[in-house]
Amino acid sequence: MKRRTWILSALGATGALVVGWGVTPVRSRLGDGALMLPTEGDVALNGWIKVASDGSIILAMHRSDMGQGIHTALSMLVAEELDVPLARVRLEQAGADSIYGNVAMFVGSLPFHPLDAEEGKKTSTVRVGEWMVGKIARELGINATGGSSSVADAWQPLRQAAATARASLLEAAAAQWKVPASELKVQAGVLSHRSGKTGHYGEFAKGAAGLTPASVVLKDRATWTLIGKPALRPDVPSKTNGSAQFGIDVRQPGMLFASVRQAPMLGGTVQSLDSKAALAMPGVVKLVELPSIAGSTAGFAVVGKTTWHAKQAALAVEVKWAQRAQGALDTEKIKADLATQLKAESGFTFYEKGSVEKAEATANRIIEAKYSAPYLAHATMEPMNCTAQIKDGKVEIWVPTQVPGMARAVAAKVAGVDVESVTLHVTLLGGGFGRRLEVDFVGQAVQVAMQCEGKPVQLIWSREEDTTHDFYRPMHVADMRAAMGADGKVASLRIKSAGDTITPRWMERGLPALAGPIDMPDKTASEGLFDLPYGFANQHMSHVATRMGVPIGFWRSVGHSHNAFFSESFVDELAAQTKQDPVAFRAALLTEAPRYLAVLQLAAEKAKWGSPLPSGHARGIALHESFGSIVAEVAEVSLQDGKPRVHRVVCAIDCGTVVNPNTVAQQMESGVIFALSAALYGKIDIKEGEVQQSNFPTYPVVMLAHAPVVETYIVPSERSPAGVGEPAVPPLAPAVANALFALTGQRQRALPLAA
Incomplete structure (x- = not known):
C-alpha cells in the first residue's frame, strides 16, 4: 500500500485530473521534418531522419557519447530499418523538441520489483504506472543520457522513424515509376524494380517529404543484417588520432580561458580577496567572482589569454574563505x-x-x-569545462553534457535571456558517469562570459577542483x-x-x-x-x-x-x-x-x-x-x-x-x-x-x-x-x-x- 500511495502521489494531485488526462492519446515521438536542422540539398522526412542528395542518411542524434558507443548503436537501428550500410549514416545534433526526451529513463525510475515487471508478466499496477509515467515523460521531453537507457528508449521510436522514412521513399519511387510499391526492393540504400529501374534514396527524397505512408511495418528479426552483429565504431579513428572534439578541445577565434577556484570547504563562501598581484601577472585579463550556481560551491574565476596564465593567476589570488553557515562537514x-x-x-x-x-x-x-x-568521486578523465560566448543578446555554448536541455536552461537563467536565445553544441564527453548530469560548470562559464565583452571564454576546472568539488x-x-x-x-x-x-x-x-x-x-x-x-x-x-x-x-x-x-x-x-x-x-x-x-x-x-x-x-x-x-x-x-x-x-x-x-x-x-x-x-x-x-x-x-x-x-x-x-x-x-x-x-x- 505504501508503494502504491507513493506512485499515485507522483502521478498527480487529484485522481480526476490524472484519469481525465490519462485517457488522452500518447504523444507521438515521430516528429515533423521541420524539427531537423535545414541544410542545403538535404530533405527531412520526420523529426529524426534526413536524406542527403547522394542518398546517405542524416540522423538527429539526441544522446551524448561518453565512450559508451551509443552513437554507433543508434545509427545501427536506423541503418537496419532503412537497409543502408552503417557507414552511410551521418549524425547531426538533435534539437530541443520533446520527441527527443528520455522516456525510458523516467519509466525505469518506478519502484517496481523486477519480477513483477517482467515482459509478459506485468501486473496491472506496473502497466498503469509505466503508462502514466511514460505519458508524463513524453510531455516533459527532458533530454538526458543516463540510466543506461539510450538504446532502450530509442528502440521503438528510432526504428519507427526509419521504417516510416523507408515506406515514404518506397511510395515516392513507386509513384515516380508508376509501379506498385510492393514490387520494389531495397538493398544498400538503392531501390530497384524488376523492370530494371534503379535509384538511390536521394533521388526520391523530395517526393517522399510530407507523405504519410499507408503502411509502416518494422523489419522482422529474421531479416536483420546489422542488429545483433559485431560492428566497428566509426568514432574510434578520430579518438585515436586526436581529431575528435571533446569539450576541452573547443577553440574559437579570439578565445579567452578561465581557471576556477572554489572555497575549499564544501558550501563555503568568499570572505575577502586581494587580486592586485594576480591581475598584474602577464596574460591575465580579469577576475570574476562566482556565487553558488546550480549547487556549486562559491568562488571565483580568473580569465587569461591561456589556461596556464589563468591558472597561475588564480593560485596567486590572496583569499580568505568562510565556512558554510551550518558548520563544517566531516x-x-x-x-x-x-x-x-x-x-x-x-x-x-x-x-x-x-x-x-x-x-x-x-x-x-x-x-x-x-x-x-x-x-x-566520479573522476572523469576530462575535468569539468564549458566554452561560452555572449554577444548581441545571444548565448552560445560548447559543452560536454548529458543534459543539453538543462544546460540551455541554466545558461539562459544566468544570462537573463529566454531559452530560445541560447545555442548549445554538445561535444564528445571525456567521461560522464553521471557527473555531467549536473550543470554547475555551465552556469559558471556563462557568468564569466558575461564579463568578457562578447569574446568566447573556455572555463576549465583543474583536476584538484574537480575532485574536491564533485557531486x-x-x-x-x-x-x-x-x-x-x-x-x-x-x-x-x-x-x-x-x-x-x-x-x-x-x-x-x-x-x-x-x-x-x-x-x-x-x-x-x-x-x-x-x-x-x-x-x-x-x-x-x-x-x-x-x-x-x-x-x-x-x-x-x-x-x-x-x-x-x-x-x-x-x-x-x-x-x-x-x-x-x-x-x-x-x-x-x-x-x-x-x-x-x-x-x-x-x-x-x-x-x-x-x-x-x-x-x-x-x-x-x-x-x-x-x-x-x-x-x-x-x-x-x-x-x-x-x-x-x-x-x-x-x-x-x-x-x-x-x-x-x-x-x-x-x-x-x-x-x-x-x-x-x-x-x-x-x-x-x-x-x-x-x-x-x-x-x-x-x-x-x-x-x-x-x-x-x-x-x-x-x-x-x-x-x-x-x-x-x-x-x-x-x-x-x-x-x-x-x-x-x-x-x-x-x-x-x-x-x-x-x-
Missing part, C-alpha cells in the same frame, strides 16, 4: 549520524512480502551484519538481518539502509520548476535491496532518507553500486552460515526467476566454478539486476603484499536484444575496471569541510598493469534491449569481497576493500 561525524538515524528511524518501506516479524519471532537463530560504503556518490549504511528456521533454512530477510537520496537534490539543482514535493521516496536509495530476485518467503526492505549536507549526485549505477555490495555479500554470508556452496545456495532460491538462474549458471560454467585454482587464489561470485539487465560475475582473487589482486573476471549478462555485441563486451570491461577502482581504493574523506583527496595519487584508479582479464558471455534473448553501460558495476565489489572471504575466512563489510 565524514566521521556523518557516518556516526547515519548509524544513529538507521537505528532510531523506521524509514520508508519499499518492499515487503510475507511476515518478517513472525519469522523472526519463531527463529532458531538470527544472523545480523552491518555494511557501509563511502562517498565516491559525490552518497555514503550509505545498512543493517542486514536474516532469521534461520529450525530446518536450518533462511526463513526471512530484513534489510534497512540509511543515506542521502539523490534524485530530490538533483531536481532542486537543475529542475526547480518541476521539483514539486522534493523529499518523496527515491528508488535509487533502495535499488539493489528491495528488488532482489531470491525466493525468501518473508522479506522487508526499508530505507531511512537522510540529508547530511554533502553535495551528492548520480554515480555510475547509482544505488545499485553500493547496495549490491551489501546484498550480495550478505547472501554469501548466508550461504556460508548454512554451509552451502555460494552458487548452489543462490540457485536454490531462483526457481521462480529462471532468467537470473540462467545467468548465474552461465557465469559459473564459464569460470569453471569449483575447479582447482593456483595456490593462494580463490573465486567469488555475485548476481545482480540493474537497469533491466541481469549480470553475474565471478572474480578470481589473490593477495599480493597483503592487498587484493584480481586476476580474472568472468561476466555473464542478459541484456535483452543486443544491438552491437562488441559494445556490450566493451562496456562490461569498462564497468569492471571502473568498479574495481572503487572497490579497492575509492573513498572521499571530508575534514573541517574540506575533501582530503585531490588528484589520482590520493584518489587512485586501477592501472593497466593491475587490470584483470575480463571475459563476457551474452545470454541470447529476444526481449527488448536493456541497459549495458552500468550493469557490470554493481556485482564486482561483492564478487571480489566474496572471493576474499573464500581466501582468508575474513568477511569485509566496508568499502574500499583494500583499506
Whole structure:
C-alpha cells in the first residue's frame, strides 16, 4: 500500500485530473521534418531522419557519447530499418523538441520489483504506472543520457522513424515509376524494380517529404543484417588520432580561458580577496567572482589569454574563505549520524512480502551484519569545462553534457535571456558517469562570459577542483538481518539502509520548476535491496532518507553500486552460515526467476566454478539486476603484499536484444575496471569541510598493469534491449569481497576493500 500511495502521489494531485488526462492519446515521438536542422540539398522526412542528395542518411542524434558507443548503436537501428550500410549514416545534433526526451529513463525510475515487471508478466499496477509515467515523460521531453537507457528508449521510436522514412521513399519511387510499391526492393540504400529501374534514396527524397505512408511495418528479426552483429565504431579513428572534439578541445577565434577556484570547504563562501598581484601577472585579463550556481560551491574565476596564465593567476589570488553557515562537514561525524538515524528511524518501506516479524519471532537463530560504503568521486578523465560566448543578446555554448536541455536552461537563467536565445553544441564527453548530469560548470562559464565583452571564454576546472568539488556518490549504511528456521533454512530477510537520496537534490539543482514535493521516496536509495530476485518467503526492505549536507549526485549505477555490495555479500554470508556452496545456495532460491538462474549458471560454467585454482587464489561470485539487465560475475582473487589482486573476471549478462555485441563486451570491461577502482581504493574523506583527496595519487584508479582479464558471455534473448553501460558495476565489489572471504575466512563489510 505504501508503494502504491507513493506512485499515485507522483502521478498527480487529484485522481480526476490524472484519469481525465490519462485517457488522452500518447504523444507521438515521430516528429515533423521541420524539427531537423535545414541544410542545403538535404530533405527531412520526420523529426529524426534526413536524406542527403547522394542518398546517405542524416540522423538527429539526441544522446551524448561518453565512450559508451551509443552513437554507433543508434545509427545501427536506423541503418537496419532503412537497409543502408552503417557507414552511410551521418549524425547531426538533435534539437530541443520533446520527441527527443528520455522516456525510458523516467519509466525505469518506478519502484517496481523486477519480477513483477517482467515482459509478459506485468501486473496491472506496473502497466498503469509505466503508462502514466511514460505519458508524463513524453510531455516533459527532458533530454538526458543516463540510466543506461539510450538504446532502450530509442528502440521503438528510432526504428519507427526509419521504417516510416523507408515506406515514404518506397511510395515516392513507386509513384515516380508508376509501379506498385510492393514490387520494389531495397538493398544498400538503392531501390530497384524488376523492370530494371534503379535509384538511390536521394533521388526520391523530395517526393517522399510530407507523405504519410499507408503502411509502416518494422523489419522482422529474421531479416536483420546489422542488429545483433559485431560492428566497428566509426568514432574510434578520430579518438585515436586526436581529431575528435571533446569539450576541452573547443577553440574559437579570439578565445579567452578561465581557471576556477572554489572555497575549499564544501558550501563555503568568499570572505575577502586581494587580486592586485594576480591581475598584474602577464596574460591575465580579469577576475570574476562566482556565487553558488546550480549547487556549486562559491568562488571565483580568473580569465587569461591561456589556461596556464589563468591558472597561475588564480593560485596567486590572496583569499580568505568562510565556512558554510551550518558548520563544517566531516565524514566521521556523518557516518556516526547515519548509524544513529538507521537505528532510531523506521524509514520508508519499499518492499515487503510475507511476515518478517513472525519469522523472526519463531527463529532458531538470527544472523545480523552491518555494511557501509563511502562517498565516491566520479573522476572523469576530462575535468569539468564549458566554452561560452555572449554577444548581441545571444548565448552560445560548447559543452560536454548529458543534459543539453538543462544546460540551455541554466545558461539562459544566468544570462537573463529566454531559452530560445541560447545555442548549445554538445561535444564528445571525456567521461560522464553521471557527473555531467549536473550543470554547475555551465552556469559558471556563462557568468564569466558575461564579463568578457562578447569574446568566447573556455572555463576549465583543474583536476584538484574537480575532485574536491564533485557531486559525490552518497555514503550509505545498512543493517542486514536474516532469521534461520529450525530446518536450518533462511526463513526471512530484513534489510534497512540509511543515506542521502539523490534524485530530490538533483531536481532542486537543475529542475526547480518541476521539483514539486522534493523529499518523496527515491528508488535509487533502495535499488539493489528491495528488488532482489531470491525466493525468501518473508522479506522487508526499508530505507531511512537522510540529508547530511554533502553535495551528492548520480554515480555510475547509482544505488545499485553500493547496495549490491551489501546484498550480495550478505547472501554469501548466508550461504556460508548454512554451509552451502555460494552458487548452489543462490540457485536454490531462483526457481521462480529462471532468467537470473540462467545467468548465474552461465557465469559459473564459464569460470569453471569449483575447479582447482593456483595456490593462494580463490573465486567469488555475485548476481545482480540493474537497469533491466541481469549480470553475474565471478572474480578470481589473490593477495599480493597483503592487498587484493584480481586476476580474472568472468561476466555473464542478459541484456535483452543486443544491438552491437562488441559494445556490450566493451562496456562490461569498462564497468569492471571502473568498479574495481572503487572497490579497492575509492573513498572521499571530508575534514573541517574540506575533501582530503585531490588528484589520482590520493584518489587512485586501477592501472593497466593491475587490470584483470575480463571475459563476457551474452545470454541470447529476444526481449527488448536493456541497459549495458552500468550493469557490470554493481556485482564486482561483492564478487571480489566474496572471493576474499573464500581466501582468508575474513568477511569485509566496508568499502574500499583494500583499506
